[in-house]
Amino acid sequence: MQDDDDEEENPPLAVQIHQIDESSIPQDTVGVTVITGYLGSGKSTLINFILSAQHGKKIAVILNEFGEEIGVERAMINEGDGGALVEEWVELANGCVCCTVKHSLVQALEQLIQRKERLDHILLETTGLADPAPLASILWLDDQLESAVRLDSIVTVTDAKNLRLQLNEHRDSSTFPEAFLQIAFADMIILNKVDLVSQDESDPMVSDILEDLEKELRNINSLAKIIRSVRCQVDLCNILDYRAYDAKHVAHLEGLLKESQSVSSRHDSSVRTFCICEQKQVDINKVKLWLEDILWEKKYNMDVYRCKGVLAVHNSDQLHTIQAVREIYEIVPARRWKQEENQMNRIVFIGKASDSDYRHLSIFTVEILMRTFSGIPSMSVLHQHGKKSIFNGREVEKIVPMCLPLVLSVT
Numbered sequence: 332m333q334d335d336d337d338e339e340e341n342p343p344l345a346v347q348i349h350q351i352d353e354s355s356i357p358q359d360t361v362g363v364t365v366i367t368g369y370l371g372s373g374k375s376t377l378i379n380f381i382l383s384a385q386h387g388k389k390i391a392v393i394l395n396e397f398g399e400e401i402g403v404e405r406a407m408i409n410e411g412d413g414g415a416l417v418e419e420w421v422e423l424a425n426g427c428v429c430c431t432v433k434h435s436l437v438q439a440l441e442q443l444i445q446r447k448e449r450l451d452h453i454l455l456e457t458t459g460l461a462d463p464a465p466l467a468s469i470l471w472l473d474d475q476l477e478s479a480v481r482l483d484s485i486v487t488v489t490d491a492k493n494l495r496l497q498l499n500e501h502r503d504s505s506t507f508p509e510a511f512l513q514i515a516f517a518d519m520i521i522l523n524k525v526d527l528v529s530q531d532e533s534d535p536m537v538s539d540i541l542e543d544l545e546k547e548l549r550n551i552n553s554l555a556k557i558i559r560s561v562r563c564q565v566d567l568c569n570i571l572d573y574r575a576y577d578a579k580h581v582a583h584l585e586g587l588l589k590e591s592q593s594v595s596s597r598h599d600s601s602v603r604t605f606c607i608c609e610q611k612q613v614d615i616n617k618v619k620l621w622l623e624d625i626l627w628e629k630k631y632n633m634d635v636y637r638c639k640g641v642l643a644v645h646n647s648d649q650l651h652t653i654q655a656v657r658e659i660y661e662i663v664p665a666r667r668w669k670q671e672e673n674q675m676n677r678i679v680f681i682g683k684a685s686d687s688d689y690r691h692l693s694i695f696t697v698e699i700l701m702r703t704f705s706g707i708p709s710m711s712v713l714h715q716h717g718k719k720s721i722f723n724g725r726e727v728e729k730i731v732p733m734c735l736p737l738v739l740s741v742t
């Protein structure tokens with residue numbers, strides 16, 4: 332590989348998005364749904380289902396088929412009933428966002444957008460071997476595209492019959508991290524092929540299997556919505572216009588963040604969810620520094636794939652949202668706090684760390700929180716959910732659970 336290429340293959344530069352005036356974002360942006368999932372899980376089945384459904388939308392599809400014989404990708408536009416089928420070709424390498432790939436994707440999207448008056452949504456199917464994050468980063472941030480397309484959501488299709496096997500095979504996630512990454516980055520997880528688990532869903536054994544699979548998925552990513560399906564026949568409200576990254580649709584995010592606290596702990600997967608709850612208003616600049624330490628400097632040994640959260644910001648009546656995909660993050664005001672509302676900060680990280688790193692992270696987090704959250708003269712107790720109390724973060728004897736709601740009591 333050439334030096335230049337190496338440079339291009341590096342992760343995107345860390346970019347902080349400054350507060351956006353939401354009113355300046357055009358409302359007619361075209362949503363892009365990234366569809367990812369393990370080989371054979373049902374991605375194409377989902378796309379075919381969407382294209383053939385009666386939703387009245389005109390949808391473009393960019394396919395990133397990747398294989399030795401194929402090695403090419405195609406973009407198709409389904410112009411709906413009576414519309415012509417237009418094909419374009421897009422070169423996307425296997426999950427790596429080198430300059431060429433980025434350029435090709437941006438070019439393909441630009442071509443599609445030029446037809447915007449006839450286009451309602453874009454589906455981007457990644458190869459079953461891809462890490463969806465680089466694509467998501469391009470879509471979320473690309474300057475050329477920012478005003479014309481928006482990342483709507485990342486949908487991960489999983490195969491109910493083979494999921495456990497696939498995850499167990501790659502349990503340490505170093506041999507094939509993509510299997511975990513695809514789940515970790517998802518906003519929506521389709522647990523497909525439930526018919527192969529059994530024909531009879533009313534059978535308690537079968538619901539146990541499916542529930543266990545859902546638990547397994549939640550252990551990796553407690554923020555994603557999970558829906559079961561046969562042949563990806565899902566309610567398309569969950570796919571088209573889901574707006575997972577849209578601060579204006581904060582109610583959904585808040586619901587997810589609340590639910591994510593109740594996830595049980597588990598220690599055998601290195602990709603997991605980590606939650607922080609804090610009641611005091613925070614200093615937004617300190618939170619940014621803290622977040623940059625974690626996301627950019629990789630301090631505390633945590634490799635964060637995804638972060639979502641809501642913040643109660645000091646000197647602001649607005650609930651702010653945090654979204655991060657890898658190194659890229661944004662903190663934006665989303666809505667006014669209601670008077671009776673409990674202004675609680677909730678931040679959820681989905682990432683990878685060894686058990687001992689988690690222990691360190693918990694200690695570091697306490698230290699970070701002590702210097703991050705404003706107006707905290709001293710912190711008396713850190714209550715670690717379901718475990719023993721920790722004083723000033725110094726006493727962490729057990730492995731930190733997968734989901735760690737931290738509650739700081741302040742005196």
Ligand SMILES: Nc1nc2c(ncn2[C@@H]2O[C@H](COP(=O)(O)OP(=O)(O)OP(=O)(O)O)[C@@H](O)[C@H]2O)c(=O)[nH]1
Nearest residue numbers: 369370371372373374375376459523524561562563
């Ligand atoms: N029984 C059953 N088969 C399914 C279901 N969904 C998809 N399939 C079948 O599974 C196979 C793989 O589905 P695809 O949609 O091609 O999967 P994919 O993820 O696009 O596959 P790759 O592009 O190779 O990664 C096909 O034969 C589908 O017909 C389902 O819910 N139940």
